[in-house]
Amino acid sequence: MTTAKRDTYTPETLLSVAVRVFNERGYDGTSMEHLSKAAGISKSSIYHHVSGKEELLRRAVSRALDGLFGILDEPGAGRGKAVEQVEYVTRRTVEVLIAELPYVTLLLRVRGNTATERWAMERRREFDHKVADLLKAAAAEGDLRADVDIRLATRLLFGMINSLVEWYRPHPDAAEREQLAETVVHLAFDGLRTAR
Amino acid sequence: MTTAKRDTYTPETLLSVAVRVFNERGYDGTSMEHLSKAAGISKSSIYHHVSGKEELLRRAVSRALDGLFGILDEPGAGRGKAVEQVEYVTRRTVEVLIAELPYVTLLLRVRGNTATERWAMERRREFDHKVADLLKAAAAEGDLRADVDIRLATRLLFGMINSLVEWYRPHPDAAEREQLAETVVHLAFDGLRTAR
Incomplete structure (x- = not known):
């Protein structure tokens, strides 16, 4: 049996x-x-x-990390102005998070008690730094508001994106998923408010 | 002893x-x-x-909830246009979260296994709904982008604010705390990007 x-x-x-x-x-x-x-x-x-549960953890978070780092190699992440690149990466991060929801959820919850967890946290920070670098470049090109601290903006941006693992429930409608990614990009880069 | x-x-x-x-x-x-x-x-x-640990939980989450609901009774939350009210509530929510960090952290982590936890979750949803109502009013007054779903915007806004409990470390400098609340409001309502 x-x-x-x-x-x-x-x-x-x-x-x-x-x-x-x-x-x-x-x-x-x-x-x-x-x-x-x-x-x-x-x-x-x-x-x-x-070999054991740590290997399963490593494979699971690797799948999430491969999804995220893969975004940075896509043409949209390296083409055009930095602000367009960072908008592209934001949109695709939401899409990868939705597509690999349980894997990214696990990645975001690891807390660093084993070597694999510490490695996963380190790789996750590396991804955040890549996005922060894009935000810095966009600020240098004059496309981001000068009064916003980039380190803080990166944390708030990922705070908003990563909150999806707490409330998002898989939706069969592809248009709905696209709409979600678009809304995150709009909120983060254009804000909720109509032009003052 | x-x-x-x-x-x-x-x-x-x-x-x-x-x-x-x-x-x-x-x-x-x-x-x-x-x-x-x-x-x-x-x-x-x-x-x-x-009487036991559940009473301690109830007192702790009550302190967080009293802080949050108290904001809605402040003059700034009822004065002016709805968009100004919701910006005010957003700013003050960040300030209360920072001032009552361990209490709000606990509130955000309760998961509903006891009557007290379910009550706390219900009250928290009630607060979120009050903010969603303000966002709806601001949209009706034409001050929010028409292409953003309010329910989704509310979740993303709280996702961003609530992420603070994961990474914020108490800072003795009051100016720094104010700056943080301002940045959240700017990001959420005006976006990171300079005007297109």
Whole structure:
């Protein structure tokens, strides 16, 4: 029975179960026993696929990080004025967050008790710094308000984007997802208010 | 010894210890034993002040909620155009969040397993709705961009404001705190970008 079930498991499906359990119980609060029960396979079957829960964490946050860093290599992130690039990266960050919601949720919740968690936090900060650099460049080109501190603006921008993992529920309508990304860009760069 | 310590304890100091422990361990993960150790007094001494940990939670989130709802009664929240009122409320929400940081942090983290938690979440939603109503009024007066969904804007605005509990560290400089509140208002209502 266990053998039959194990054969139907792929590293990919095991990963999606693990991410769900990590998000529900917290990474620290998740044991191999919990993963085994949630996946419906024995612990030894899990060890057949991965070395342990830290490897599952690493794979899960890597998927989120690959999605985010991939944005920076897209043509829209390197073309035109810096302000256009940073608007593009903001829009795509929202889209990646929605597309990889459980993985990005996990990434945003890791707190640094293991080497993998610290590595994930470090990579996440690296991404934030890349966006801060784009904001700095946009300010230097005169396209951002001079009275806003860039470090603070970066934190507020990511605060707004990352809050999505708390309230966003997957929506089947692609137009709705696009609308969400557009609204974030509008709010952050043009503000809610009509021109004064 | 225990008696002497108990005498120096006030409900106020016990509350501040409890809030720290709740924020560190989570409300669910905190026992009376943890509170007793953190406060350095016996459990029976704690019961001298309060009926249990749920009363401490209720007092703590009440302090945050009183701070937030108090804003709505201030003259600035009822004077002038709706857009000015909502800008005022946004600025003051940031200031209250900073002034009552551990209490608001706890309020934002409660998840609804007990009656007190569900009550706190309900009151928090009520506050969000009041702000959404102001945003709607501002849109009706033509002062908000017509292409932004108000429900979504409210969530993103609070997403940005509430993210402060994750990264803000108390700053002794009042000017710095004011600057932070101003930046949130500027970003949300005017956007980061200079006029196109």
